[in-house]
Amino acid sequence: MERRMFARAAAAVLAAGIAGGAAAQEVTLRLVSAFAENGIYVQRLLPWVQKVNAEGKGVLQINFIGGPRAIPTFEVGNAVKTGVVDMALSTGAFYTNVMPEADFLKLTQVTVAEQRRNGAFAAINQVWNDKGNMQYLARMVENQPFHIYVNKPVSKPDLTGLKIRITPVYRDFFQALNANVITTAPGEVYTALERGVVDGYGWPIGGIFDLNWQEKTKYRVDPGFYDAEVSLVMNLPAYRKLTPAQRDFLQKHLLALEAENTFWTKYAADEAARQEKAGIQAIRFDAASSKAFVDQAYAVAWASAEKQSPEVAKRFRPLFAPK
Ligand code: 173
Incomplete structure (x- = not known):
């Protein structure tokens, strides 16, 4: 290619580039x-x-x-x-x-x-x-811990005989508590409760009113776990x-x-108060059982993580740990 022609071609490419860049x-x-x-x-x-x-x-x-x-x-x-x-x-x-x-x-x-x-x-x-x-x-x-919400009273951290709606968040923990678990998207929780397909569900402290689940919820189990x-x-x-x-x-x-x-x-506190007003009763364990409950939640989940992806779980764990 002749030098001048090359220069013109290069200029054209450059102009196109600038035009493309501008767009x-x-x-x-x-x-x-x-x-x-x-x-x-x-x-x-x-x-x-x-x-x-x-x-x-x-x-x-x-x-x-x-x-x-x-x-x-x-x-x-x-x-x-x-x-x-x-x-x-x-x-x-x-x-x-x-x-x-x-x-x-x-x-x-x-x-x-x-x-x-x-x-x-x-x-x-x-x-x-x-x-x-x-x-x-x-x-x-x-700062939105998860909770177990149920329609049948439970007196200890044991979900034997209960069918609970889950996502992967809760699977290993609720199974460790002997629940029968059913995975659904949030959009199917109301109908599952209404039809008695489930006796309860996992969800964070906030948001149950957004899809009217309070209509089908009697109890919330405290304390919450994870975030x-x-x-x-x-x-x-x-x-x-x-x-x-x-x-x-x-x-x-x-x-x-x-x-x-x-x-x-603040939303967590407001939602807990709103649940109480809606007649949802908090089920509470004594201090030792509460601590054991939360400890078990983390222990079960980390054990599962280490099984599913040992290398990543090992890398994440110290970085996720409380200061
Ligand atoms: O659907 C769920 O219960 C769930 O996994 C989740 C996770 C984060 C926020 C809210 C719900």
Whole structure:
């Protein structure tokens, strides 16, 4: 090629590159939720999305597609992994079909801020990148322990003879307590209770009113155990395609979202009071049994984690341990 022609061709390629770059300055990310749209998690996420969109003109926009009607709860993880959607609000228990490690995040006993400081967040991302083709973006729920809710009284930490709705969060622990377990998405809990298919269910301290489960709930077993993990995850190639400006913008807003997690402590107390008002009775054990109950919950879950993914469980455990 003659020198001048080459220069012209190079200029054309460069111009196209700049034009392409300019067009790529605003990206729109498709977001779905594995949790119901009218539930507390999505209700807290939507104002954040609005803020991102208001401040992200020309940089980054988020298009909220919807909840489990758009993509069924247990399929959301694969949708993120394969890039069917760019981003999702979910919990690890809903995508153990992508990697068993997803469910380990319920075992964190330090704040997400601390997880970012102590290397837990980076360690999580290494696994999420390698095994899930995902970027773990932000945890938007903290300080929401799980509980057992039942319609038959229990007097000790023993679920013998009871059919309990679960997700992977509760499976090993409730089985260790002799329950018969049935896995369902949150969207099927009400009907399962109504039809007597289950005698109870696992759920965090907050949110049972969102799907009217209080109508079908008599007791809550205390204390709670683990910490509900609800997070934003993103398809890894989509994340890597972001320009530095887009990534910085997103990161700033993800940290702002996490900074609002102080909300959950008061919400837990408010929801417990609301349950009491609705006639849901707390079943409490003595101090020694309560401690044994919580200790057993963690022991059973870590034993299961170490069996499912020994190397990752070993890496996570010291990083998730209380300070
Ligand atoms: O559906 C569930 O009970 C569950 O696994 C979960 C996890 C995090 C928050 C709320 C529910």
